[in-house]
Amino acid sequence: MTPGDPVAELAGRMKSGPRITVLTGAGVSAASGVPTFRGPLGLWRNYAPEQLATPEAFRRDPKLVWEWYNWRRELIAKCVPNVAHTVLAAWSRRYPDFTLITQNVDGLHEKAGTINVVRFHGSIWEVLCWRRCPSSPERWWDESVPLPNIPPSCPYCHGLLRPGVVWFGESIGSSVLDRSYEAVKCDLFLTVGTSAVVHPAASLVAEASSLGAFTVEINPEATPSSGAVDLAIQGRAEVVLPSVESLLKNQEFEIRDSRS
Numbered sequence: 001m002t003p004g005d006p007v008a009e010l011a012g013r014m015k016s017g018p019r020i021t022v023l024t025g026a027g028v029s030a031a032s033g034v035p036t037f038r039g040p041l042g043l044w045r046n047y048a049p050e051q052l053a054t055p056e057a058f059r060r061d062p063k064l065v066w067e068w069y070n071w072r073r074e075l076i077a078k079c080v081p082n083v084a085h086t087v088l089a090a091w092s093r094r095y096p097d098f099t100l101i102t103q104n105v106d107g108l109h110e111k112a113g114t115i116n117v118v119r120f121h122g123s124i125w126e127v128l129c130w131r132r133c134p135s136s137p138e139r140w141w142d143e144s145v146p147l148p149n150i151p152p153s154c155p156y157c158h159g160l161l162r163p164g165v166v167w168f169g170e171s172i173g174s175s176v177l178d179r180s181y182e183a184v185k186c187d188l189f190l191t192v193g194t195s196a197v198v199h200p201a202a203s204l205v206a207e208a209s210s211l212g213a214f215t216v217e218i219n220p221e222a223t224p225s226s227g228a229v230d231l232a233i234q235g236r237a238e239v240v241l242p243s244v245e246s247l248l249k250n251q252e253f254e255i256r257d258s259r260s
């Protein structure tokens with residue numbers, strides 16, 4: 001461990017088996033081939049996500065919005081978790097008090113075997129009736145690729161379906177917020193692969209810090225959080241996370257693996 005090496009510092013803080021909470025964004029899925037929102041590939045037919053991921057856009061043109069989601073579902077269905085996902089999945093099973101809060105809707109953390117995932121913005125693989133018809137469940141899983149019809153119909157009332165994600169201008173689910181605000185009471189808070197511009201997800205780092213967590217950012221670029229965290233590691237998730245893991249492995253320490 002060279003002194004001043006941020007990767008070694010992070011590994012050093014993990015070896016005691018602290019309470020760990022990780023917040024992830026689109027950057028964690030970049031190596032899997034899922035385009036990030038605000039990167040060069042973030043546009044679809046020249047629309048920015050903020051123009052399509054809203055109830056107003058859906059009300060105005062449900063077909064266009066579903067074409068965007070269908071395109072993303074088809075793309076994501078071909079993607080597999082990358083080593084950043086698999087390292088986080090291993091940590092979720094190794095550390096007794098570990099929570100992963102993801103802004104991503106792609107489901108790759110769950111596909112990698114991560115447990116205790118909080119889906120802060122929902123899932124692209126869930127749907128619900130747009131008008132919440134009384135005979136339909138609150139939401140349900142639908143992995144059909146491509147969608148049989150665009151826009152898809154509710155099988156219970158034959159009205160519109162909507163994607164099971166949180167749109168701009170919509171509130172985060174109360175149980176998701178409760179779990180997240182419980183999880184920020186931790187020793188170590190990592191924010192990985194997020195531009196930290198979407199709230200309230202972006203505020204979780206400051207919340208954790210105010211409660212005494214040591215905060216770490218992993219991102220190849222600076223973000224609005226970079227100046228506020230205790231340790232900013234400039235690098236890609238699929239490089240930094242395995243580097244931390246290999247240091248942890250070489251230090252031959254055992255955390256009570258209560259979840260094997």
Ligand code: BV8
Binds near residue numbers: 025028038
């Ligand atoms: C709400 C689901 C109450 C849909 C998404 C306070 C301040 C300012 C604004 C607001 C505020 N409070 C509320 C707002 C409004 C709004 C908001 O935040 N707007 C922003 C744009 C200014 N927030 C809301 O509306 C939220 N609701 O607050 O409810 C309310 C109600 C009414 C009115 C007001 C408030 C709901 C927001 C949820 C929106 N839904 N997604 C879908 O996916 O289709 S957000 C969308 O952005 C995705 O979920 C995404 O995860 C999220 C954040 O983006 P990132 O994940 O960070 O991705 P991005 O591309 O931006 O960045 C990628 C990063 O990765 C970069 O930093 C890059 O450097 C890095 N990277 C690249 N490669 C790698 C890498 N990192 C590591 N390794 C690599 N290899």
